[in-house]
Amino acid sequence: MNYRDPQLKDALAAEYVLGTLRGQARRRFQKLMMQIPSLRESTWLWEQHLHGMNQLLTPITPDERVWQQISMSLGFVDNVAQAPLPETSNVVPMATRNRLWKGLASMASAAAIVMAVLVVNNQPVPVATSQQVAVVQSAQSKALWLIEVTSNTIEVRSTSNLKPLANKDYELWMVAKGVENPISLGLLPKSGKLTLVKNSQFDDMDIVALAVSLEPLNGSPNGLPTEVLYTAELAIL
Amino acid sequence: MDQDTLLNLLSASADGDKQAFADLYQSTSGQLFAVSLKMLGRRELAEEVLQEAYVKIWHNATEYQHGKGSVLTWMISIVRYRALDMLRYQKVRKEDPLEDGQEAIFEEHINDDGPQVHKNKLDQCMGELEPQQKQAIHLAYYNGLSHHEVVGHLDLPLGTIKSWIRRGLQQLQRCLSL
Numbered sequence: 001m002n003y004r005d006p007q008l009k010d011a012l013a014a015e016y017v018l019g020t021l022r023g024q025a026r027r028r029f030q031k032l033m034m035q036i037p038s039l040r041e042s043t044w045l046w047e048q049h050l051h052g053m054n055q056l057l058t059p060i061t062p063d064e065r066v067w068q069q070i071s072m073s074l075g076f077v078d079n080v081a082q083a084p085l086p087e088t089s090n091v092v093p094m095a096t097r098n099r100l101w102k103g104l105a106s107m108a109s110a111a112a113i114v115m116a117v118l119v120v121n122n123q124p125v126p127v128a129t130s131q132q133v134a135v136v137q138s139a140q141s142k143a144l145w146l147i148e149v150t151s152n153t154i155e156v157r158s159t160s161n162l163k164p165l166a167n168k169d170y171e172l173w174m175v176a177k178g179v180e181n182p183i184s185l186g187l188l189p190k191s192g193k194l195t196l197v198k199n200s201q202f203d204d205m206d207i208v209a210l211a212v213s214l215e216p217l218n219g220s221p222n223g224l225p226t227e228v229l230y231t232a233e234l235a236i237l
Numbered sequence: 238m239d240q241d242t243l244l245n246l247l248s249a250s251a252d253g254d255k256q257a258f259a260d261l262y263q264s265t266s267g268q269l270f271a272v273s274l275k276m277l278g279r280r281e282l283a284e285e286v287l288q289e290a291y292v293k294i295w296h297n298a299t300e301y302q303h304g305k306g307s308v309l310t311w312m313i314s315i316v317r318y319r320a321l322d323m324l325r326y327q328k329v330r331k332e333d334p335l336e337d338g339q340e341a342i343f344e345e346h347i348n349d350d351g352p353q354v355h356k357n358k359l360d361q362c363m364g365e366l367e368p369q370q371k372q373a374i375h376l377a378y379y380n381g382l383s384h385h386e387v388v389g390h391l392d393l394p395l396g397t398i399k400s401w402i403r404r405g406l407q408q409l410q411r412c413l414s415l
Contacts, residue, residue: 014406017314019321020377020384041304048306049413051313052359053378059267060274066284067262070291076255 013042017050134210134232145188147172147210149234154196156188164190171215172196173225176205187219188212209233243308251298258295265309266291269316276320276381286323290316324381362412370405373398 015021016029033040071077132149142161147154156172164170170190173182186196210232213225220226243264249257269290274283293315305311363371369391376382376390387398 010410011403011406014410015402018374018377018402018406019317019381020387020402022325022383044305047314048310049359049409050378051306051310051317053363053375054268054272054313055309056360057268057271057275060271061267062270062284062287063280066266066270066288066291067259069288070262070295073288073292074295 009039009042010046013039013046014050016043017046132234132236134234136210136212136230136232138230144230145212147232149198149202152198154185154198154202155193156196157193158189158191162190165214167217169215169217169219170229171213171219171225173211173213174199174202174205174207175209175211175231176201176207179205181223182211182225184220184223185210187215207234240307240309247294247298247301247308250295251301258298261294262291265312268309269312272313272316273320275379276317277323278380282323283320286316286320290319293319321381358413362409365412366405366408367401370401370408373401374405374409377402 012021012029016026021029029039033043131151134147134149135143136145136147138144138161143159144162146157146159149155154172158164170188172185172188174185175182183199183201185199185202188194211225211228212230212232213220214227214229215221216226243261246257246261246264250261266287270283270287273286273290274280277283277286290312294312297315301308301311306314363374366374373387373391376387377384382390384395384399384402387402388395391398
């Protein structure tokens with residue numbers, strides 16, 4: 001067969017892309033593509049022609065484990081628990097709630113450095129009114145939100161590192177010693193700055209940490225964090 | 238997601254940018270999974286193909302060229318060829334063979350908000366095919382069926398199916414090249 005014959009070439013390329021060229025013929029075609037550039041080009045053209053049909057298919061979200069397996073195969077992470085979910089790209093959900101509370105004690109020397117820089121560089125902010133600060137960081141130690149607690153408010157600024165999900169909200173919680181469940185402090189801004197009213201209990205409690213959870217739009221449906229993404233330690237100024 | 242955005246993500250991935258690759262995955266995996274699932278019909282196999290395809294996309298990101306079509310087309314090709322391999326070597330077949338009413342299921346998956354201009358031209362050209370030609374091409378393309386398997390679904394002689402598909406593709410090409 002003369003594979004340089006334009007008609008034959010097109011017919012074979014079309015059936016190769018369609019998937020009806022099978023068996024030995026398919027393997028022979030693949031080998032010829034490596035040798036004959038025009039055959040390759042015909043194939044690319046048919047891919048462009050026919051793959052438009054796929055754009056009519058409604059996307060279906062694959063299971064999370066697909067991305068986790070890909071991350072592992074490519075050596076991005078050592079094990080599944082470390083694989084960041086792509087849809088919350090700078091987010092690593094805590095594997096278990098248990099791990100969250102246990103991890104609190106050992107947190108945040110990096111955060112402390114960021115906070116120091118923040119405070120030093122932030123002269124126009126009257127330091128006297130800020131009583132406490134916290135930096136919510138991603139798993140890659142990038143600052144996502146800067147939190148300043150003043151006498152009556154909690155000022156939150158999101159950073160450009162944040163890549164929020166459009167169909168989710170992020171909620172801030174305080175975790176206090178001797179209080180079983182975290183207490184909501186309000187929704188975090190997905191961009192820019194937001195002032196939250198400080199919970200009246202805030203100053204009376206021994207706050208171990210702040211936590212950020214991923215929630216449906218408008219926040220937790222049941223008053224408890226749905227999926228804790230990060231925690232941050234409060235530093236007293 | 239437009240071609241420029243995908244191209245930026247792909248070229249950053251080619252440079253080893255893992256975050257860009259994660260974003261690329263997030264932007265395209267739903268579409269590619271639909272392709273894979275449609276062909277294989279079983280979720281776990283479709284996920285396996287998807288996973289292998291993205292590993293290949295990461296490794297081959299530097300090999301993408303504009304001549305190979307849009308970034309999405311190129312990625313769809315990788316998924317499809319992997320899915321065809323899977324169909325061939327594992328001889329997997331859908332647990333529920335296509336039956337009457339299959340077209341109805343098929344219609345449910347059609348999303349008419351598709352963004353591509355090319356798509357409209359393709360729709361138009363597919364619309365100009367004989368209904369049976371179109372059906373044979375759809376079965377082969379979306380479901381990864383061989384000529385023999387299309388025979389099984391349409392209950393017509395192999396020679397007829399082959400020539401329908403061949404002539405349908407020729408006509409499609411003439412129409413798309415206009």
